[in-house]
Amino acid sequence: MLRVAVPNKGALSEAAHEILAESGYRRRRDPKQLRLVDADNDVELFFLRPRDIAVYVGSGTLDVGITGRDLLIDSGAPARELLPLGFARSTFRFAAPVDGGVASTDALGGTRVAAAYPGLVRAWLDERGVDATVVGLDGAVESAVQLGIADVIADVVETGTTLRQAGLQVFGEPLLESEAVLVVPADRDPHPGVDVLARRLTGVMTARRYVLIDYDVRNEHVEAAAAVTPGLESPTVSPLHDSGWSAVRAMVPRADTNAVMDELWEVGARAILVTEIHACRL
Numbered sequence: 001m002l003r004v005a006v007p008n009k010g011a012l013s014e015a016a017h018e019i020l021a022e023s024g025y026r027r028r029r030d031p032k033q034l035r036l037v038d039a040d041n042d043v044e045l046f047f048l049r050p051r052d053i054a055v056y057v058g059s060g061t062l063d064v065g066i067t068g069r070d071l072l073i074d075s076g077a078p079a080r081e082l083l084p085l086g087f088a089r090s091t092f093r094f095a096a097p098v099d100g101g102v103a104s105t106d107a108l109g110g111t112r113v114a115a116a117y118p119g120l121v122r123a124w125l126d127e128r129g130v131d132a133t134v135v136g137l138d139g140a141v142e143s144a145v146q147l148g149i150a151d152v153i154a155d156v157v158e159t160g161t162t163l164r165q166a167g168l169q170v171f172g173e174p175l176l177e178s179e180a181v182l183v184v185p186a187d188r189d190p191h192p193g194v195d196v197l198a199r200r201l202t203g204v205m206t207a208r209r210y211v212l213i214d215y216d217v218r219n220e221h222v223e224a225a226a227a228v229t230p231g232l233e234s235p236t237v238s239p240l241h242d243s244g245w246s247a248v249r250a251m252v253p254r255a256d257t258n259a260v261m262d263e264l265w266e267v268g269a270r271a272i273l274v275t276e277i278h279a280c281r282l
């Protein structure tokens with residue numbers, strides 16, 4: 001049975017539960033549940049703190065887990081990233097007070113850097129030979145400068161709202177671009193069941209990225225329309241009962257949906273329908 005670590009709370013948790021449910025795995029019934037056996041899928045889910053997941057997987061106690069790339073690096077655990085999962089995207093950045101704070105990574109020497117990811121920040125500083133002190137905190141790091149225990153912070157930034165409210169601004173390049181990732185032990189072959197899990201998750205991510213488009217078009221315009229919707233291999237073209245017309249079906253990137261519909265209309269397509277794809281294997 002594949003033993004899977006899943007975030008029990010925090011920013012990763014809801015989206016992780018959602019993608020697993022869409023991948024056909026059982027949902028836990030209440031948020032306090034710590035373990036769930038899904039015998040039909042031959043998996044056992046363990047609901048753990050996201051910060052601890054790379055530690056469990058790295059030790060080999062659990063076979064695979066969902067965590068953040070930033071948390072994986074911060075842990076220093078012998079686990080590796082197998083598959084990026086496309087949610088909980090954030091950057092990890094330095095920031096300092098808007099008025100008169102540190103404004104460049106060249107000026108970090110001798111400063112105190114507050115962070116809830118001290119391992120990640122220490123490694124970044126050491127790689128560059130920067131002699132700064134890392135002040136490890138649990139969260140709400142944005143308050144550390146105003147409260148006088150640090151000169152700069154290094155933290156997760158998504159919209160930047162929290163930084164702005166604290167009177168801070170980012171400086172330098174991001175230390176990291178993070179997102180949720182599937183992790184496996186670094187020092188051994190993954191459990192054979194990991195392949196199926198990764199394939200299912202990839203299927204859901206693809207299904208989310210594409211829609212299915214159907215339309216009717218006169219036979220003489222099929223080539224022009226097919227060029228607008230080439231699909232993955234090639235669009236499906238079927239005859240309609242009226243022999244002058246064809247029906248066409250293809251996958252289209254979700255982000256392009258309306259532009260594609262506009263172009264199809266221009267080349268004479270009609271009855272253009274867009275539907276969701278719930279799952280796929282490509």
Ligand SMILES: Nc1ncnc2c1ncn2[C@@H]1O[C@H](COP(=O)(O)OP(=O)(O)OP(=O)(O)O)[C@@H](O)[C@H]1O
Nearest residue numbers: 009010011012050068070088089090139156158178
């Ligand atoms: N606002 C955010 N937007 C996107 N990702 C985020 C955000 N906040 C945290 N993350 C990501 O979530 C993961 C941290 O998970 P964690 O559960 O610790 O989040 P959290 O919501 O900060 O939890 P808590 O603050 O309750 O400890 C990291 O990978 C981090 O990059």
Ligand SMILES: O=P(O)(O)OC[C@H]1O[C@H](OP(=O)(O)OP(=O)(O)O)[C@H](O)[C@@H]1O
Nearest residue numbers: 139140141156157158159160161162163
């Ligand atoms: O750029 P933003 O969209 O504002 O998001 C980033 C903030 O979100 C998270 O905070 P969280 O609410 O988890 O609190 P914490 O700092 O105590 O973890 C993260 O630690 C940042 O503080």
Ligand SMILES: [Mg+2]
Nearest residue numbers: 010011139140
């Ligand atoms: Mg947080």
